[in-house]
Amino acid sequence: MSIPDSITQVLVTLVLVIPGFVFQIVRIRMHGRSPADEEITTRILTAIAISTIFALVYVGVIGSDLTNSGDLQVQARLHPRRWAILGLLAAFVVPAVVACAYSWARQREWWAGRDSRFTRLFDRLTRIDPRPTAWDVAFNNLSECFVRVRTRDGTWYAGWFGGRSYASSYPDPHTLFVEVAIDIDENGKLGAPIEGSTGAVIDCSNADWIELLVSPEQVESGTMVGTEVPQ
Structure with missing residues (x-):
């Protein structure tokens, strides 16, 4: 795996890889591990999938600003602090906050009732209980x-x-x-x-x-x- 050598490659790495790993780390820290978290291949694929979701959301929110900003490398040289803050938010802060909100919501009684209904429906359809033990x-x-x-x-x-x-x-x-x-x-x-x-x-x-x-x-x-x- 090569080291990113341009601003564009760095942004792609930040947006398409890191958010998923950050989300998983915070979720596991707050909610515990599952069997899927033990397989490194599964964790990597899950991280990529989660990162892709975050990337699509980012594009949907600020896509027009990116297309109107011209060359990213030029913009990064002209406004390094702005892009550094955006990269920090997109790669670390937002995924961590979403993972905390997800874990907090799952601990609430209103979510527990809804989650149990979904679990029962899932069990009827698949006969598989995703909870490990x-x-x-x-x-x-x-x-x-x-x-x-x-x-x-x-x-x-x-x-x-x-x-x-x-x-x-x-x-x-x-x-x-x-x-x-x-x-x-x-x-x-x-x-x-x-x-x-x-x-x-x-x-x-x-x-x-x-x-x-x-x-x-x-x-x-x-x-x-x-x-x-x-x-």
Whole structure:
């Protein structure tokens, strides 16, 4: 791959290649990875497709200005600051802002309902669920709740999954960070938050049961007596 040696080639590289990669990087950072993100060929093709969409939008918005500006190399020499700012906006700022807006919208309740309807329709048509694992389905946009985990050897762990908690995403191993650890006995009965707890990491790769409990009332009678949402 040759290095761009003219202003035109630099602009083509900025508009047709970089925006797609920037969009994907920000989206993955905010929304997690998918199976398609693991294949380098797929990521490159997706980046080119996204960049092409951005380029078409740019042409639709400022196409007339480009055709009336004469030779791009001459214009770039006459107004280097202007073209540098335009290149920065087109290649980095706009794709990053769009990716942030996309990720923010997907976390809203109104989008989640619409997205679930589209997902159900897609499933009926194709019988394929694009979500990588049940783990990602469970912890994507999860509200604050209690988490109860049982490993294959019968050991129980529990904690409060709040705003500062974290769940790994595909393809990383299944681990949880709960911001408050909660006492739990050998039968899975939750007690009080562990005094002085500043969080706990739970390795769920060996778990055979992971339960998400939005409120104590949702559990069978007596299971979470005395347990309150940590403040």
